[in-house]
Amino acid sequence: MNSTFRKRLSGIAALTLAVSCVLSAQVPGRAGHPARTADAGFDPRNVASVSVDLRPSGYDGTRGRAFYQTLLDTVRAQPGVESDALTAGLSLTLLDNSSGDTVIEGHHPRQGEDMRILINTISPDYLATLRIGLVGGRDFAPTDLSDALPVAIVNETMARRFWGTPDGALGKRMRLSGGDWRTVVGVARDIKYARITEDPRPHVYRPLEQNYLPAMTLHVRSRDPEAVLLARLRSTVQSLDPNLPILNARMLTEQTRVALSVFSMAAGVLMVFGVIAVILT
Numbered sequence: 166m167n168s169t170f171r172k173r174l175s176g177i178a179a180l181t182l183a184v185s186c187v188l189s190a191q192v193p194g195r196a197g198h199p200a201r202t203a204d205a206g207f208d209p210r211n212v213a214s215v216s217v218d219l220r221p222s223g224y225d226g227t228r229g230r231a232f233y234q235t236l237l238d239t240v241r242a243q244p245g246v247e248s249d250a251l252t253a254g255l256s257l258t259l260l261d262n263s264s265g266d267t268v269i270e271g272h273h274p275r276q277g278e279d280m281r282i283l284i285n286t287i288s289p290d291y292l293a294t295l296r297i298g299l300v301g302g303r304d305f306a307p308t309d310l311s312d313a314l315p316v317a318i319v320n321e322t323m324a325r326r327f328w329g330t331p332d333g334a335l336g337k338r339m340r341l342s343g344g345d346w347r348t349v350v351g352v353a354r355d356i357k358y359a360r361i362t363e364d365p366r367p368h369v370y371r372p373l374e375q376n377y378l379p380a381m382t383l384h385v386r387s388r389d390p391e392a393v394l395l396a397r398l399r400s401t402v403q404s405l406d407p408n409l410p411i412l413n414a415r416m417l418t419e420q421t422r423v424a425l426s427v428f429s430m431a432a433g434v435l436m437v438f439g440v441i442a443v444i445l446t
Contacts, residue, residue: 204361205356205357205421206356207256207295209421212386213414215398215399215402215411216382216383216413217412218412221410232405245394246386246387247294248290248293248385251382252287253286253380254358256356257361261359262358264283264284265281266281266343267281267340270346272327282369283367286371286373286376286378289309295356297354300353301324301352302318302351303351305372315344315345316372318351318369319352319353320353320367321355322367324352326367332352335350395414395415
């Protein structure tokens with residue numbers, strides 16, 4: 166084996182081992198490790214997730230809003246339910262949710278500055294259901310309707326990037342994807358939006374009533390056993406519309422386990438390749 170090839174192989178080995186160590190350090194090794202929840206920034210325990218899409222059933226915006234409100238009210242009244250909410254985007258799917266070009270009032274972007282920001286559409290109580298804390302301002306309210314002042318909640322990273330502090334963001338305005346000006350009414354703590362290893366990124370939440378989407382996921386925090394809870398939620402959706410298909414129904418902890426296992430697997434594979442490269446060297 167010539168010296169040039171050995172040097173290249175040594176470099177590959179060092180890089181592979183370094184990457185695997187970084188991945189391994191960021192992914193807790195035990196399934197019950199409390200860092201699995203803390204690292205994600207939200208609490209998936211005891212939360213069921215049920216996804217539906219109203220488009221194939223011909224719902225327009227008015228009927229769709231009414232259906233989702235009835236669903237929330239019906240589920241919230243059931244025994245054992247602590248809170249429920251709707252979201253358009255799911256966390257830790259390994260893929261980014263929707264994003265849009267953002268204009269911040271008074272901010273003049275630097276040349277080449279990326280102003281494309283992650284966006285999610287949620288109902289009131291989404292942050293509380295996933296136990297995502299507020300560091301300033303308020304959550305969305307039932308009064309944030311389509312004919313009310315357009316509002317938004319930003320995460321802490323976005324607040325600090327554009328306004329210096331969470332409190333400095335409150336009352337400021339932005340435009341998302343060319344839409345109306347929205348006033349920031351709350352600042353939420355950062356979470357992991359797509360990947361457990363991602364760096365903090367700016368993120369905006371919009372209220373469902375002001376940005377209706379037909380495909381949503383219901384999150385329900387409940388003290389009931391998982392199988393009982395999922396069966397009851399399926400039954401509830403079917404009772405409201407027997408023809409509406411349920412796209413997905415599972416516990417949120419399952420999604421986080423899948424996301425973490427991908428990075429655990431990747432770290433293991435990289436470690437194996439690194440060891441092989443060292444042996445060959």
